[in-house]
Amino acid sequence: MIDTPIYDIAIIGGGLGGLTFALQAIQQGYSVALFEKETYPFHKVCGEYISLESWNFLTSLGVPLDSFKLPIIKHLSITDVLGNNYSFNLPLGGFGISRFFLDNYLYQLCIKKGVDVYQQTKVNDVTFSNDVFTISTQHKTIQSKIAIGSFGKRSNVDVKFKRSFALSKPNKLNNFIGVKYHVQYNIPSNQIALYNFKNGYCGISKIEDNKVCVCYITSASNLNNNQQSIQQMEELVLSKNPFLKKIFADAYFLYDKPLSISQINFQSKSKIENHIFCIGDAAGLIAPLCGNGMSMAMHSSKIAFNNVHLFLQGEISRSKAEQQYILQWNKQFKQRLFIGKMVQYWFGNNTLTICFLRIMKALPFLAKWVIKSTHGQPF
Helix, strand or coil: CCCCCEEEEEEECCCHHHHHHHHHHHHCCCCEEEECCCCCCCCCCCCCEEEHHHHHHHHHCCCCHHHHCCCEEEEEEEECCCCCEEEEEEEEEEEECCHHHHHHHHHHHHHHHCCEEECCCCEEEEEEECCEEEEEECCCEEEEEEEEECCCCCCHHHHHCCCHHHHCCCCCCCCEEEEEEEEECCCCCCEEEEEEECCEEEEEEECHHHCEEEEEEEEHHHHHCCCCCHHHHHHHCHHHCHHHHHHHHHCEECCCCCEEEEEECCCCCCCEECCEEECHHHCCCCCHHHCCHHHHHHHHHHHHHHHHHHHHCCCCCHHHHHHHHHHHHHHHHHHHHHHHHHHHHHHCCHHHHHHHHHHHHHCHHHHHHHHHHCCCCCC
């Protein structure tokens, strides 16, 4: 009989939440297994803007952000579909860095510090019995005292557990697609720009090496109405915004084809699923226009780890750790998600977007409140 390895912690998904959780755990001497279905480095659909609230946290994990010479972003520019432009200051600000670069750097740190990372490994099932998790993959089976769900916006594990959002029928409120490019284009390095178009918006900002991330989200119906062609949708829908038309015409695209993701869903999600601590997008997805998803993933990993640590040290029970995590997650993020959802709804309608932006320009305190309410403080 072959012994099944038993870890303190098993992490399903190697995005920002999973990787930063692994680094926190290994720093405290826990044995950690991390499963990732892809192979590092790889691109992900993401706006690649991180709020500065995460800067100190990343540096504490060993990421030398200062040495990367990253663009520091302090201004927000929003353009409606008619081409009217509005500018706002970002109270805290952020920085641009690609997931290709950052995730790979965190992965390398995990390997260096002793995390067992299983790449190209898809988790097929997770069961919990006798206070132990059993994680089954196509390659092997392991056991752990704690399981962390960092499996992103939507995964086979969500379907396996019959999570409500994964089983809901697609509709105009929960069925979005995301598309990303890296391009070369001349834009201010201290600015992130949002461009509105019918049923969607596009974010553009600089990342490392003077590259520009172009990432947009729109309803699946936009793609369906354009014969499932991203190129046609960009030509007939996005390009009605004159700024986007110019960018798509003049930018030098560094990808042969766009990176895309479908079935993006903003419905509420459980934070604990079959005793698994869900973090990042697996726990809740904020509207991308808020620019806070990457920070939320890392912050939720810190909140979850603090409670897991107390449990593994025998200071609190498993149920207490789960209850505290849910309460602390809601305190930090519940309002952000609600306000983000409302703002995204307004941005999905051209007329509402124009009215909303005019109100924010006339009432600067409102713009400041919206930005502040969808972001946190340094953690």
